[in-house]
Amino acid sequence: MFTDDNFVFGDQNVQVPAHLNFGKFILDRLRLQKDEVALELGDTREKLTYKEFTQYAVNMSTALTKLGVGRGDIVAVGSEKRNEFVPTVLAIVFTGATYTPYDLKSGRAVLKHKIGLTKPKYFICSKLFWNTYSDILKSFDCIEKFVTLDEGTESVISIRTLITNDADVSKFEPVQVQGQSDIAFILYSSGTTGMPKGVQLTHLNCILNSLPDDFTDESLKTAFLFGEWYHNYDTFMTYKFLCLGRKIVYVNEAEPISFIKSVHDCDVNIAFIVPSFVCYLSKAKEAEKYNLHSLKIIYSRSSPLHNKTIQKVKSRRFIVGFPKVKNILQGYGMTEAGELTSESWGTKGPKSGSVGMASPGITLKVVDLETRKTVGPNQRGEICLRGPVLMKGYIGVPPSNYLDEDGFFKTGDLGYFDEDRYFYIVERLKEIIVYDGYKVAPLELETILQLHPGVREAGVVGKPVKVYGEEPTAFVVKQPGVNVTEKELLDYVAEEVPPFMQLRGGVRFIEEMPRNPRGKIIRQRLREMLK
Numbered sequence: 001m002f003t004d005d006n007f008v009f010g011d012q013n014v015q016v017p018a019h020l021n022f023g024k025f026i027l028d029r030l031r032l033q034k035d036e037v038a039l040e041l042g043d044t045r046e047k048l049t050y051k052e053f054t055q056y057a058v059n060m061s062t063a064l065t066k067l068g069v070g071r072g073d074i075v076a077v078g079s080e081k082r083n084e085f086v087p088t089v090l091a092i093v094f095t096g097a098t099y100t101p102y103d104l105k106s107g108r109a110v111l112k113h114k115i116g117l118t119k120p121k122y123f124i125c126s127k128l129f130w131n132t133y134s135d136i137l138k139s140f141d142c143i144e145k146f147v148t149l150d151e152g153t154e155s156v157i158s159i160r161t162l163i164t165n166d167a168d169v170s171k172f173e174p175v176q177v178q179g180q181s182d183i184a185f186i187l188y189s190s191g192t193t194g195m196p197k198g199v200q201l202t203h204l205n206c207i208l209n210s211l212p213d214d215f216t217d218e219s220l221k222t223a224f225l226f227g228e229w230y231h232n233y234d235t236f237m238t239y240k241f242l243c244l245g246r247k248i249v250y251v252n253e254a255e256p257i258s259f260i261k262s263v264h265d266c267d268v269n270i271a272f273i274v275p276s277f278v279c280y281l282s283k284a285k286e287a288e289k290y291n292l293h294s295l296k297i298i299y300s301r302s303s304p305l306h307n308k309t310i311q312k313v314k315s316r317r318f319i320v321g322f323p324k325v326k327n328i329l330q331g332y333g334m335t336e337a338g339e340l341t342s343e344s345w346g347t348k349g350p351k352s353g354s355v356g357m358a359s360p361g362i363t364l365k366v367v368d369l370e371t372r373k374t375v376g377p378n379q380r381g382e383i384c385l386r387g388p389v390l391m392k393g394y395i396g397v398p399p400s401n402y403l404d405e406d407g408f409f410k411t412g413d414l415g416y417f418d419e420d421r422y423f424y425i426v427e428r429l430k431e432i433i434v435y436d437g438y439k440v441a442p443l444e445l446e447t448i449l450q451l452h453p454g455v456r457e458a459g460v461v462g463k464p465v466k467v468y469g470e471e472p473t474a475f476v477v478k479q480p481g482v483n484v485t486e487k488e489l490l491d492y493v494a495e496e497v498p499p500f501m502q503l504r505g506g507v508r509f510i511e512e513m514p515r516n517p518r519g520k521i522i523r524q525r526l527r528e529m530l531k
Contacts, residue, residue: 006374007365008421010345010358010387014208020179022206023093026239027174030054033245039083042224042251042262048083050245056084058172060091063162067145069122071096071175074186076120076143078102078129081252084149085229086238088124093184096175097122100186100198101230104129108136110196115140117198117395118186124159126150179203183392187232187335198395199335208361208389210239214344215246215270219296222247224262224271226254226519232335233301237272254519256280263322264290270297274519275305276457278328279450282312283479292322301331302519304425306447307353330355332425336391336409340364340383341423354422362387364423365408366416372404380416382429384408414441431523433462434469438500442523445472445503448496454484457513459521463505463530473505475526477513505530 017025033050040047048056069075075092077099079085092099100118102111104126111133119142127150130137137143138155145157152158177184184203188196201209209232223241225248227234241248249266251258256277262268278300281287298313310328317325332355333339341364343356350356358364365374366381375381386408393399402410414426427441434440442460449458457477462470474493478484486507494502514525 004365004374006376007363008358008417008423010362010364011360014211014361014388016204016207016211019176020204020207021174021177022179022184022203022210023090023174023177025207025210026090026242027054027057027094027172029243029245030057031169036245037247038242039086040247040249040266041081041083042249042258042266043253045265046083048087053087054169055166057087057090057094058167058169059163060088060159061094061174062167062172063159064091064095064097064122064147065175067122067147067157067162069095069097071177071182073097073122074100074118074120075122075124076100076102076115076118077124078104078133079124079126079149080104080128081229081250082126082149086242088149089229092124094172094174096177096182098183098186102129103228103230104132108133111136113195114188114198115142121145122147124149125156130156177203179207181392185235186395187230187235189335189394197397200392200395202392205338205389205391206236206239209236209338210243211360212240212243213360214342215240215244220246220269222249222266222268222270222294224249224259224266224268224273226259226271226273226277227302232338233331233333234272236338256284257286260284260287260290260292263292263295267294269294270299271295272299272301274302275300275309276513276515276519278305278313279309279457282309282316282451283453283456293324295322296324296326298325298328299331300328301333303521304355304427304443305330305353306443308447308451310352312451332356332423334411337362337385337387338389340385340411346422348420348422351418351420351422354418354424356423357421358423359389361389363408364417367404369414369429377419377421378416380414380426383411383413383415383423383425385411431461433460433472435462435471435500435504436468440472440501442472445474445493445497445501446521448493449474449476449489452484452489452492454479454482455489456480459513459523459526460503461523461526461530465505471505472501472503473530474503474507475510475513475529476507477510 037047038050038053075097123143124147148156183200184206185201187199225234329343332341341356343350345357368381417423445460446458456479459475463473489507514522
């Protein structure tokens with residue numbers, strides 16, 4: 001067995017605890033903290049200290065064990081974001097059971113699909129989740145017991161009635177597991193091209209996803225998290241910062257203005273947000289009203305962020321009041337394998353437009369789309385990965401469907417790396433528009449459109465046409481109070497791009513851009529609008 005000179009390796013000397021128990025890994029770190037704030041709901045300023053967090057998780061885990069929850073069981077959680085959410089997840093993991101989340105905003109069809117995939121035995125939910133979906137939940141015979149975080153009903157046991165007194169945190173130990181094979185989490189793929197797939201993550205996967213080595217800078221005391229605790233990125237960024245004893249600020253409705261207010265109110269130092277929020281910072285006048293001096297690092301995720309957007313924000317940082325921002329960074333990852341690359345690992349510092357270098361434990365390669373041969377620096381192709389952070393597998397999907405002959409996972413992302421082994425993401429392969437044989441990345445056109453002062457958001461898809469294949473077509477949300485025409489935008493883009501990239505399919509104005517809970521544009525919805 002020989003390696004390839006064009007394989008890109010992250011640091012292979014990764015240290016993990018010998019027990020390989022994700023619950024114990026986190027609990028050992030939680031015990032080191034006491035009265036420091038662990039979680040703060042930015043909307044209400046409601047706080048949960050580390051001591052309260054740990055006591056809640058241990059109490060709940062003890063109660064769940066008495067209820068019958070144990071190793072081999074699957075326990076679902078359905079709830080809005082709240083301070084009890086994360087310790088509830090850890091309480092499940094402490095029992096040796098497998099945790100899986102259901103999103104309050106996913107809709108009925110997706111909820112039915114996910115329950116059918118994982119078939120949970122126990123279901124923990126909030127009152128809001130129960131009131132919204134109780135008819136669906138009661139229709140699944142696999143669910144034997146329902147537990148609520150709030151007041152109980154005839155059908156649902158309140159966790160409060162199961163917790164009779166505080167357990168001894170100092171003597172509590174999570175149930176032993178086989179960390180390389182036992183499944184700690186079942187999360188879900190984004191589902192942008194179809195129904196979500198169930199992603200099985202072992203205890204070892206979760207530990208590797210939670211190693212906090214790239215955020216040890218002690219000045220980063222408070223982090224803001226944009227997303228839901230239903231998917232990989234925000235979930236494991238939360239555990240990284242809990243491992244370090246830092247404060248995590250979140251909001252229930254993630255809007256740009258709520259992010260700005262949270263930075264102002266909670267002295268946020270590092271913000272994990274999405275490209276649409278970064279674009280907002282490049283234009284928003286309302287941001288000038290707030291004191292954002294605490295903010296040092298903006299970390300973008302979920303979809304590629306164009307270099308032009310980064311530069312536009314940097315050019316405005318003194319105007320909008322966050323002059324202490326040192327870097328606007330990008331991370332690249334996925335539910336199946338955590339954070340593949342990060343600018344935190346860049347040996348030469350951040351490179352604008354790059355997503356950084358390979359993360360520890362990861363091996364990456366880029367393969368030609370036609371020949372599937374590994375290619376070298378500055379050659380575009382599909383990014384593939386392997387390593388111990390890679391999921392155990394999808395539920396019900398044979399590995400041959402997503403692994404190549406060398407055991408590399410096929411990401412479906414088009415990208416490349418440079419001479420310094422920094423990676424750049426171009427686009428999802430399925431999103432590339434092909435016009436007259438030319439390949440057009442929607443991100444390029446979306447970035448150009450969003451730099452126009454009259455455009456708030458933009459999404460680009462291909463409009464099927466005879467002979468030429470697809471014509472780039474834009475959907476635009478206007479800036480409030482600004483009157484911009486289709487011709488103005490067509491001419492604006494035409495001055496910036498070669499002929500094959502022009503918006504030959506036209507511009508359509510819409511009230512709201514369809515996005516999934518991770519902030520990604522749902523381009524399938526835009527294609528449906530074209531029909």
